[in-house]
Amino acid sequence: MGGYKLFLEDKTLQSFENNQNTVFARYFDKDTTGITVPEGLNFVYASNIVRPTVVHVKCTYDGGPGAQNNPHMNDPFFKFFFDEPGENFRRMPQQSSGSGVIISSDGYIVTNNHVIDGASKIQVVLDDKRTYDAKLVGKDPETDLALLKIEEKNLPFAKYGNSEKIKIGEWVLACGNPFDLTSTITAGIVSAKGRNINLLRGNTNYAIESFIQTDAAVNPGNSGGALVNLKGELVGINTAIASTTGAYSGYSFAVPVTLVKKVMDDLLNYGEVQRALLGVLITDVTAEIAKEKKLKDIKGVLVSGVNEGSAAKEAGMKENDVILKIDDIEVNSASELQERVGQHRPGEKVKVSILRNGEPKVITVTLKNKRGTTRLVKEASSQIMEDLGAEFTEVSDSEKEKLKIDKGLKVNKLLNGKLKDAGVKQGFVITKIDKQEIGSVKDLSKALESKSGGVLVEGIYPDGKEGYYALAW
DSSP, X not given: OHHIIIIISOOSOXXXXXXXXXXXXXXXXXXXXXXXOOGGXXXXXXXXXXXXXXXXXXXXXXXXXXXXXXXXXXXXXXXXXXXXXXXXXXXOOEEEEEEEEEOSTTSEEEEOHHHHTTOSEEEEEOTTSOEEEEEEEEEETTTTEEEEEOSOSSOOOOOBOOTTTOOTTOEEEEEEOGGGOOSEEEEEEEEEEEEOOOSSTTXXXXXXXXXXXXXXXXXXXXXXXXXXXXXXXXXXXXXXXXOSSSSOOSOEEEEEHHHHHHHHHHHHHHSSOOOOBOOEEEEEOOHHHHHHTTOSSSXXXXXXXXXXXXXXXXXXXXXXXXXXXXXTEEOOSHHHHHHHHHTSOTTXXXXXXXXXXXXXXXXXXXXXXXXXXXXXXXXXXXXXXXXXXXXEEEOOHHHHHHHTOSOXXXXXXXXXXXXXXXXXXXXXXXXXXXXXXXXXXXXHHXXXXXXOSEEEEEEEOTTSOEEEEEEEO
């Protein structure tokens, strides 16, 4: 009996049924090397493709005087135990980490803005453990994306897929570094597309939320990592989870790669995103709205208002129009419409299919920027600098410490313009515009590009005297 058990018995799953109809099963070792997995369910190929392209992003937050860089400093838990530090208290450097995806062989990396926001130092660890200091090329809070650069060549990189073609129910893989567990792969399906979870609305009025929702397990540290299809193509950047505990609860969200590609191209070529706008107030078409407006189908996006001087207004769009398509692609939610328009730049033309009083109509809209022009950001920024009439330099760390400020932009040379007209003197350090902190020319341009009327400029002179000036803008 012992010899039979040891040498002759078939080591496979065996089951039998007793008189009480209860099924018992016994499991034995079985060689699985010859078993093939159906091609559509094989995750090995995609995993091998994506894993070398995903990096570990490590951030350090400087503990300078009055530093508020690290978002954890505002955590009530932190404050409860450590209390509020004094004005001149120098905090110890803080650290956090996330993920990123290499998108070019010469070291450009996409990640989330919230992963690197406020960091004084960014390091990138490759899948093969090589470590590099990274430079922040640009960031876009409105899509929660950022572009990093490391100095290296011949790197493996993720190839862009097409997030517009992925279907609900399609298999996808998430790759990242949850809880500092590097190169972690999880699998799931596309649960929904065009999701708006109001994650970014508090940061800006121009936020674009049209997330891909999946049930691939994503946890803290996965932010900025890759979402790929079974071909190993990048279809999204993992950004958020829906959770009451802070850990994965079954829902995760990724920025679609069509939007990622456009934002990365803008950051690389222009330094910031070229945001195009229709200039309309919109709402989803619901059953109630369809009934009220006597619409045959519950489709499209209702225009509830058209801004004066906007691209939509100039193209002839009217209140109560129902937008059905942008460039022949259907839009059935406000988030889908924003994503579709967000893939374009100011000055570009889009074909908008609408329903007006029950009749279909197609209009061509030339998109505008936040200032109501078709200029790209670099052109608009140059115009702002010309209107201000000044040349600027960033404030050094020693000057910041002397003046007890965290950020600032110095008027290095004063020319004819709005600053001189308001009484600003050379050497003045601008710290805020309408309560918005200024630390660079980019900050200055961004603060002024959508302003109209009067703006308040705050700052300090090298002798410590504070100054407040009102500009007519």
